[in-house]
Amino acid sequence: MLRRSSYRKDRSVSYVLNAENMISVKNITKNFGEKNVLNGLNLEIPRGETVVIMGRSGSGKSILLKIITGLISADSGEIWFDGTEISKLKTKKINVLRQKIGMLFQSAALFDSMTVAENVAFMLDQHTDYGNQEIRKIVDEKLELVDLEGVQELRPAELSGGMRKRVGLARALAFNPEVILYDEPTTGLDPVTCNEINQLIRDLHERLQVTSVVVTHDMHSAFSVATRMAMIHDGKQIAYGTPDEIINIDDPILQQFVLFGAPDQILNMENPILKEYLGREAELPPAKA
Ligand SMILES: Nc1ncnc2c1ncn2[C@@H]1O[C@H](COP(=O)(O)OP(=O)(O)OP(=O)(O)O)[C@@H](O)[C@H]1O
Numbered sequence: 001m002l003r004r005s006s007y008r009k010d011r012s013v014s015y016v017l018n019a020e021n022m023i024s025v026k027n028i029t030k031n032f033g034e035k036n037v038l039n040g041l042n043l044e045i046p047r048g049e050t051v052v053i054m055g056r057s058g059s060g061k062s063i064l065l066k067i068i069t070g071l072i073s074a075d076s077g078e079i080w081f082d083g084t085e086i087s088k089l090k091t092k093k094i095n096v097l098r099q100k101i102g103m104l105f106q107s108a109a110l111f112d113s114m115t116v117a118e119n120v121a122f123m124l125d126q127h128t129d130y131g132n133q134e135i136r137k138i139v140d141e142k143l144e145l146v147d148l149e150g151v152q153e154l155r156p157a158e159l160s161g162g163m164r165k166r167v168g169l170a171r172a173l174a175f176n177p178e179v180i181l182y183d184e185p186t187t188g189l190d191p192v193t194c195n196e197i198n199q200l201i202r203d204l205h206e207r208l209q210v211t212s213v214v215v216t217h218d219m220h221s222a223f224s225v226a227t228r229m230a231m232i233h234d235g236k237q238i239a240y241g242t243p244d245e246i247i248n249i250d251d252p253i254l255q256q257f258v259l260f261g262a263p264d265q266i267l268n269m270e271n272p273i274l275k276e277y278l279g280r281e282a283e284l285p286p287a288k289a
Pocket residue numbers: 032037055056057058059060061062063064106
């Protein structure tokens with residue numbers, strides 16, 4: 001029997017009162033040659049929330065995160081970060097601002113030839129004049145935050161997939177970011193490790209009081225961490241809302257993606273969309289052998 005759960009309801013309430021946006025994506029367009037990826041995309045990331053971005057493979061989710069961090073530029077449109085429009089800033093100010101955003105890349109993007117400690121320290125080495133001891137202290141502190149101990153001298157090849165993600169996350173935390181962007185944090189991990197990463201995303205969100213953006217196909221992860229969800233399709237946002245609102249939006253593209261990928265315990269049998277679907281399924285002729 002499918003039953004409704006109390007997923008993240010407690011957490012979302014305290015943040016709803018603060019409507020200020022940490023990030024606003026306004027009318028962003030991005031093409032690669034003839035290929036249009038983003039086509040007038042709008043998205044609001046309210047301060048202190050965890051916004052999950054969903055969309056099919058190739059829908060431009062990773063591109064969007066890279067545009068938000070300034071790693072690639074949009075063809076048109078605006079990105080506002082904490083009240084400032086990024087494209088109007090000079091490079092020096094963009095670099096300062098970039099340090100307020102930590103990003104966990106889809107592939108973790110660790111340097112294979114460096115140790116874990118060197119990977120986590122990389123940006124600190126490049127952009128600060130901290131001494132070795134100071135950097136070492138920050139590295140240890142960030143690794144502890146992601147529940148990794150005693151791995152400083154290992155190399156990425158010696159780590160499991162979950163550990164690599166954690167190291168990528170420790171590196172993203174190096175500058176005490178106000179925003180953490182996660183690109184597919186659970187992809188390729190076993191269910192137990194996925195749950196641990198989901199728990200870590202929630203813990204960091206609460207302990208560091210950060211704003212989080214999580215790109216994922218994994219609906220278990222999405223419903224376990226989200227306070228808001230957005231769906232991108234054909235280069236635009238087609239749905240946005242709290243998890244409760246999202247499972248009640250009657251849009252076939254959204255429902256195909258969300259409702260039938262969502263974990264059983266969050267689906268409510270009273271949900272008219274799910275009811276209709278199950279009714280329809282009962283009427284289908286048996287599959288041919
Ligand atoms: N540097 C590039 N040059 C040309 N095309 C690109 C480039 N980067 C991305 N694309 C194209 O842009 C589209 C969106 O890519 P993106 O990586 O954002 O997808 P995604 O939604 O993250 O997909 P996935 O869920 O598989 O990670 C894809 O069709 C991709 O081929």
